[in-house]
Amino acid sequence: MAKNTHDVIVIGAGHNGLTAASYMAKAGLDVVVLEKNEWIGGAAVSRELYPGWKYSNCSYVCSLLRPEIMRDLELYKYGLQIIPYEGSATMMRNGDYYAHYHDHDMTINSIRRHSHKDAEAYERYSRDVLRQCKIIKPLLKMTPPDLTSFKPKDLFGALEFAKHFAAKDELGGLGEKEIYDTIRFYTMSIRDYLDEYFESDITKAHLAGSAIIGTALGPCSPGSAYVLLHHYMGEVDGSVGAWGYSRGGMGSITKAMTGCLNAHGGEVKPDNEVVNVITKNGRAIGVATKKGDEYYAKKIVSNLDVKRTFLKITEESSLPGEFVERVKNFKIRGSSGKLNIALDGLPEFPCIPEGDPGGGGDMHFTETIEEMEGAYDDWKRGEWSRNPYVDMCIPSKSDPTMAAPGKHYMSVFIQYVPFNLANGGWNEERKQEFGRHIVDCIAEFSPNFKDLINHYEVRTPLELDNEVGLTEGNIFQGELTMDQLMFNRPVPGYAQYRTPLKNMYMCSSSTHPGGGVMGAPGANAAREVLIDMNIPQTGNYY
């Protein structure tokens, strides 16, 4: 049994753990990151499961990763390059398609094919959504204030928070009228929201996709409009809402973060699963690994979701009962699955004309919001959607490093897939049945698709839970609903990255501002640790 002492231990080498670790290492601390898997990256990984093909096994596209983090951590030095999407498309059963492009006016012309009014409404819609993105952006790198506290820090924090909603232009905020819109946006269903702008089913279906990806809400569930905003608030070089690929797959992000961490003297130790947080008199003092090693540190930062952190690796007896109860009630329902496919060539999608940039990014085949809600109904019954919403893309079309020239890697994200499968739960046979079902659905739109498949990896919420460590397979490490956002995330009273245990912190997507490969929770948590240690810091998160 080895004993190791460091300044900080980070549990879990996902993007938020690595972000937090890098910021702390940059500030001069001795940081070690303990990772249970043999590989690094959590849900931002690129693995070669079939020779010659690299998969972005979990997360697959990038937009939310905060540019100021990329800048502070100099991720370009360690190989990070983002490739913007050219467009996106929804295929229709009548052979037509709906497309979105990088160029705004081309998008308008495209929408006009489906509805004249919608083409104009899209301008109003993009403006309104952009307004909301503008308010939320500065909040991403703030620690949510505790609204019940009278500490000067919290009072000022609350003002700072409020000012972004209420303030006038000079402070980056909006007018009175727009505040009403914000509140509506945060609480409405995406169907109701889109109905206020658009008339054509296909326009609404295409836009609504972002509101259901990763969430256990349907398009008619209140709160789904916010999920759309969560997917829109990212950017690629100032182009708000734009998405792109990470060159080399999503693993390049965590690889670059590891590079930064190493350059500042930190270390990641894979194959070292933390099984227990060692506490003494209400303080966290170290962790024990499955291998039987013990690590001690001044600060311990958990990048595991809040349920895993406090219900699995922390003794319940060391925590206040009410806190444990709240954590148990935290909503973290798995709803998504994924297929990673190695293709021998480029599949044809006859709906999308050859060379149309609309086929260069995400592709879908859900034509109405009702279909989407139907897919959600299956999930509620504990079944995978018979007619699923898929978000599929072929990163190798833009990224030469994923497969050999002429060969392609296709990522298929599937909504909805339950964690608790009805009638006996998941087993290998049913997992393969699910995979075959999705392949069949795609083949309806691509005649040569099946013939090109060399290999595919099927991921259900169960794998995401067991392998990646996302409880129930929820990709956001907790639902993105108002009751679990900002000062309520993960639980009221503990939204400032600190926990009931002294010296123990949270930096996962279970904390503000939430899920997605964003890095902001990690950077915010690092700031709070450094503040508590009185260590001066620089960069955009200070």
Added chain:
Amino acid sequence: MNRDLRFTALKKTPFHSRTSLASRTNKYYNWNGFTVPTEYSTTELEYTAARNGTSVMDLTPMCKYMINGSDANKFVDYLVTRDLSQMEDNTVAYIIWCNEDGKVMDDGTIFKFSNTKFMLCCAVKIYNWLHDSAEGFDVSFEDATDTTAALAIQGPTSCSTLKNYGADDLELLKPFGMKQYNINGYDVLISRTGFTGDLGYELWTDPANAENMWDSIMEAGKELKIRPFGMHALEMTRIEAGFIQTNTDFMAAEDSLRPVRMRSPYEIGMGWLVHLNKESYFVGKRALKKEKETGNSERCLVGLDIDGDKPAVGSVIYNEKKEDIGIVTAAMWSPTMKRNVALASLKRPYGIKIKENIFAEIYHPEELEYKKIWAKCKVVKRQFFSPERRNKVPADLYE
């Protein structure tokens, strides 16, 4: 279902075969989803054509809407701030319209054929706004942007050019008048309107007639110093004329991401188009009335005559205490007037009560270095240039 990729790219206007042939620079830009030339040869020469001969510009990308129905007259009067109740058939009027908060959405021209038929031309798409505003009116709309080809024919010799083309008696057409012709077998509507502040006309026709019309006009103007004219040159002429451009000199209310950027007509020098004594209600009347009564307009849009010869593009405007009082929205050195002019949005009382001791901070690039110029400005009438020939009837002819 259409698999034609051109549907999903920027559109070409019906004149594209001709404008692209005339272009020696291959410089294009995206105007309302269409590909059109920014410059054909050199902007200075094109600008000069508008002040010296005839300039020809492809106007097709302008938004054009047909408004039909028994309530068309009432509807248009309700939509815009100007009192159009006395407007005669076959005339055109310059108009602006606001949202309910009294903030300007856009400016444009309205063409009246009869009490039941109008055409509206503007910069920002308003197909949905028209529908949303039309509740209770017997009126229908057709977006004629793609189905109407349009050319601007502007400049001192423009009337002669068009007479050679076949527009008989055109010299008798009054400013803001319009007349229907049949030329070379096609209907062509000619209005005495334009964006150059000079003698000029705009022609509206079937896209099938576009190439023939372009060729015939080029032929008709051969001896009259005719030249195609791009967007850069138009920008120069419109600044000299003091015409405002939506989303350049002010933000269209519906396009403003930041609500505080929205402007009322009084704040962009368009108060003269607001007829509060108009009997019926019009969109924004309540708010505009209140603004007029309380006098709480915050900004103004003025013309500036600036010392020196360096254009004040994007300059911040200061008072003598070096306090920021506004910004230049458009600026140029005027080749015709040899004046350094600009349009500027100022915080009141500057520009209204205080017209002296105003300065522009100009950053003039000089071979990889900036020369910082502190230039004195005079607040002047926004209409810098308005030659007599512009409104003369009969119009000048060159025979």
